[in-house]
Amino acid sequence: MDLSRRGFLQAAALTAAASGLTVACGGSSGSGGTKNGKNLTLWYWGGALSEKVVAEAKTHFGSEIKLTTASIGGDFKQKLTTTIAAGSSVPDITGIKGEDIASFLPNADRFLDLNDLGFKKLSSQYLDWKTKLAQTKDGKQIGFPIDIGPTALFYREDFFAKAGVDTDPAKVAALVKTWDDYFQLGTELQKKNPGTYLVNNIGSVFNIAVGQGTQRFIDKNNHFIGDQDHIHAAWTTAVRPYTLGLDAKINDNTWNAAIGKTLLTELGAAWHALDIEQAAPQTKGKWRVCANPAGPANQGGSYLALPKQCRNPEEAFKIISWILSPTNDARGFTDAAIFPAAPAAYTMPAMTGPDAFFGGQKIIEVFGPAAKAIPASYEAPADAAVMAPYMTELTNIEAKGKKPDDAWKDAVSQAKQIARRQGVS
Numbered sequence: 407m408d409l410s411r412r413g414f415l416q417a418a419a420l421t422a423a424a425s426g427l428t429v430a431c432g433g434s435s436g437s438g439g440t441k442n443g444k445n446l447t448l449w450y451w452g453g454a455l456s457e458k459v460v461a462e463a464k465t466h467f468g469s470e471i472k473l474t475t476a477s478i479g480g481d482f483k484q485k486l487t488t489t490i491a492a493g494s495s496v497p498d499i500t501g502i503k504g505e506d507i508a509s510f511l512p513n514a515d516r517f518l519d520l521n522d523l524g525f526k527k528l529s530s531q532y533l534d535w536k537t538k539l540a541q542t543k544d545g546k547q548i549g550f551p552i553d554i555g556p557t558a559l560f561y562r563e564d565f566f567a568k569a570g571v572d573t574d575p576a577k578v579a580a581l582v583k584t585w586d587d588y589f590q591l592g593t594e595l596q597k598k599n600p601g602t603y604l605v606n607n608i609g610s611v612f613n614i615a616v617g618q619g620t621q622r623f624i625d626k627n628n629h630f631i632g633d634q635d636h637i638h639a640a641w642t643t644a645v646r647p648y649t650l651g652l653d654a655k656i657n658d659n660t661w662n663a664a665i666g667k668t669l670l671t672e673l674g675a676a677w678h679a680l681d682i683e684q685a686a687p688q689t690k691g692k693w694r695v696c697a698n699p700a701g702p703a704n705q706g707g708s709y710l711a712l713p714k715q716c717r718n719p720e721e722a723f724k725i726i727s728w729i730l731s732p733t734n735d736a737r738g739f740t741d742a743a744i745f746p747a748a749p750a751a752y753t754m755p756a757m758t759g760p761d762a763f764f765g766g767q768k769i770i771e772v773f774g775p776a777a778k779a780i781p782a783s784y785e786a787p788a789d790a791a792v793m794a795p796y797m798t799e800l801t802n803i804e805a806k807g808k809k810p811d812d813a814w815k816d817a818v819s820q821a822k823q824i825a826r827r828q829g830v831s
Contacts, residue, residue, distance in 0.1 A: 443717030549709030551747035555675030603654035617703025
């Protein structure tokens with residue numbers, strides 16, 4: 407794996423800021439065909455869905471519908487936006503990445519309301535906070551949840567044991583209930599494991615710290631709140647490992663080499679387990695997972711949507727309902743570490759077995775409760791763009807030695823400018 411899901415999350419905000427735009431789907435809104443078409447297309451990207459489930463969907467609905475699928479490489483959001491704006495060759499079913507969904511909501515009229523097709527009857531099967539992120543203020547549902555990214559703390563059992571720390575996940579979770587606890591433990595671990603670091607970079611800490619709250623950078627009244635205490639507290643938390651010498655200052659280009667050698671822990675979402683396993687197979691059995699310091703956040707997790715041009719909405723909805731049923735969601739976790747948005751999947755055999763890479767630990771016992779405890783927060787269409795300067799300035803602290811107070815002031819100033827350009831007051 408090329409860390410694509412990690413990269414998407416980190417690059418999304420930077421891309422949004424660089425463009426200075428939320429999604430604006432102009433152009434023709436003409437239909438792509440009749441409303442009872444027998445040929446339907448599905449767009450997604452590598453790792454978004456279980457390939458086995460998608461293949462079975464073709465045969466499962468084969469007597470009624472010919473389903474053609476396309477795994478789109480490159481900038482998926484840009485291709486989808488351009489295609490919808492052109493109004494032709496629009497897919498009948500499309501994926502939308504979780505970090506992009508808010509930017510599509512202002513143009514919800516470009517998608518069908520899934521509630522009209524039966525989603526209301528199914529919605530209770532999926533996590534409420536996840537469902538609402540793809541819902542407009544007036545209740546239109548444009549996205550059917552695929553997956554989520556509940557966060558936890560991945561840690562090296564061997565490094566902990568060398569430092570004389572009890573390596574049992576429940577015991578480690580008790581030691582890192584707060585961020586301060588976590589940093590204190592990191593200092594002790596580092597002394598016993600020279601040349602190691604607690605966190606890969608401080609941006610990863612900031613991302614999770616923000617996600618642990620119920621407010622982000624813009625409130626529901628479209629006001630900028632990125633200079634308020636909740637964001638400053640997340641910033642202060644993120645800077646701590648840098649000032650304590652616990653920060654490895656790693657970017658995606660050097661992460662693969664570091665994950666198996668110098669990192670004591672790794673903060674990340676459930677799907678990150680596969681990243682670690684594929685980047686550092688030689689560490690099999692040496693990793694464990696416990697609850698995230700200060701509570702869980704969400705990173706990533708996507709949706710399926712039906713563009714307005716969908717040629718057979720009723721059949722298309724049947725297809726996505728089947729692909730994203732709790733049973734098939736559980737299979738997606740087995741196939742590609744796609745963590746379900748349907749809690750019923752968490753008790754299915756596909757998700758409850760021991761994981762050899764994590765020393766036989768049943769990691770669902772950590773991620774399941776985390777998924778249900780993620781705080782609901784409002785994410786504005788411009789949120790990713792407004793967040794970008796904070797991530798950039800945290801990198802400037804690491805790469806250029808910029809003073810944290812100066813970096814904070816510059817981040818807030820730049821964020822305010824981006825917010826104003828996007829109509830945020």
